[in-house]
Amino acid sequence: MSSVPFYDPAKSYLDNFEHGPFGLFADTTPTSQTSEPKHEFLGHAVYAPFGIPAGPLINGKYVKAALDKGFDIPVYKTVRTRRYECHPWPNVLAVKVEGDLATDRTLVANHDYAEPLSITNSFGVPSFDPEFWQPDMADAAAYARPGQVVVGSFQGTLPENGSVASYLEDFKLGARLVRETGVKIIEVNLSCPNEGTANLLCFDIQRSREVVEAIKGEIGSVPLVIKMAYYKDEDRLRAFLREVGGVVDGIAAINTISAEILDEDGKQALPGEGRLRSGVCGHAVKWAGVVMASRLARLREELGMKFEIVGVGGAGSAAAFDEYRRAGADAVMSATSAMWNPLLAQEIKEHAHEL
Numbered sequence: 001m002s003s004v005p006f007y008d009p010a011k012s013y014l015d016n017f018e019h020g021p022f023g024l025f026a027d028t029t030p031t032s033q034t035s036e037p038k039h040e041f042l043g044h045a046v047y048a049p050f051g052i053p054a055g056p057l058i059n060g061k062y063v064k065a066a067l068d069k070g071f072d073i074p075v076y077k078t079v080r081t082r083r084y085e086c087h088p089w090p091n092v093l094a095v096k097v098e099g100d101l102a103t104d105r106t107l108v109a110n111h112d113y114a115e116p117l118s119i120t121n122s123f124g125v126p127s128f129d130p131e132f133w134q135p136d137m138a139d140a141a142a143y144a145r146p147g148q149v150v151v152g153s154f155q156g157t158l159p160e161n162g163s164v165a166s167y168l169e170d171f172k173l174g175a176r177l178v179r180e181t182g183v184k185i186i187e188v189n190l191s192c193p194n195e196g197t198a199n200l201l202c203f204d205i206q207r208s209r210e211v212v213e214a215i216k217g218e219i220g221s222v223p224l225v226i227k228m229a230y231y232k233d234e235d236r237l238r239a240f241l242r243e244v245g246g247v248v249d250g251i252a253a254i255n256t257i258s259a260e261i262l263d264e265d266g267k268q269a270l271p272g273e274g275r276l277r278s279g280v281c282g283h284a285v286k287w288a289g290v291v292m293a294s295r296l297a298r299l300r301e302e303l304g305m306k307f308e309i310v311g312v313g314g315a316g317s318a319a320a321f322d323e324y325r326r327a328g329a330d331a332v333m334s335a336t337s338a339m340w341n342p343l344l345a346q347e348i349k350e351h352a353h354e355l
């Protein structure tokens, strides 16, 4: 594991934005590929169906660095239709978890990023204006070489007046703006845990359907992936898929699992309102990502659907990649482990059996 993460938790979001990426990601020599790309992801040839999900690749420089390091499916971090501030620093802390993380736990956070690595991340999905991110995303998407494809992620912003109609309009505008960048795959985040809302959009089945139908109406033939959270109840997941699974082209799961985060003195670790609970990712959530991948694969078959499955959560080694692929994931992505191991894609290409 590299000791220098490409996103440095000791620095502010803006500092990372301006000066990053760091460590090996700062070296811009592209990794060479000798063979032909043998895999496909949503109609695009890829060398390996492996990438970095929405989050750590906070702008085009990071996406390009990921492409250079052989992450063939990088996702440009979730953007919005307008500028949106980042939560105050710190935005990433290490958390200690014994075994697998179940929901509703209290965890102690510190700055000791040791293996097996789990972290909490708390940004609040910041965004710059489309005037900045549209050309930046377009440039990053165009940087992909044959055998690579960039995904653009976005989400809607709840209007202050709470109107459902303007919420839907914002998703439609976001979809149009992302489409204009020329990214070949669009992802919508239906599972944002850090907005202070008790319920994630993906747990509201009817609203999710309205949102994805509205987006599909805007993006035409560009494949649409939805980012989902861990669904505890298989019957609810089946009900969700009946409504949404035939409309979308891909499902990426999971996002983070929420927990109460305290510092070593037992106080709230992340300063500010609405930040006592925060999303946990990395090694401790792998079990949930693998369970979701296998449930999605089983239900896809049962319901005769075609969406592709992107397995996310603690996929930090060739063995974990294999586990996800055997569970039924068409593609696999790592955020936390990739941040600390810029050579992860190369390791997977060398050592994974399920390629």
Ligand SMILES: Cc1cc2nc3c(=O)[nH]c(=O)nc-3n(C[C@H](O)[C@H](O)[C@H](O)COP(=O)(O)O)c2cc1C
Residues within 6 Å of the ligand: 053, 054, 055, 056, 077, 078, 092, 121, 123, 125, 153, 189, 227, 254, 255, 256, 281, 282, 283, 285, 312, 313, 314, 315, 333, 334, 335, 336, 337
């Ligand atoms: C620094 C960081 C920022 C993230 N930001 C987003 C985001 O903007 N949108 C999103 O859909 N998921 C976001 N995530 C969640 C990841 O995409 C992923 O679902 C989660 O971290 C689990 O994968 P991991 O265990 O490999 O980290 C973020 C994760 C990290 C570590």
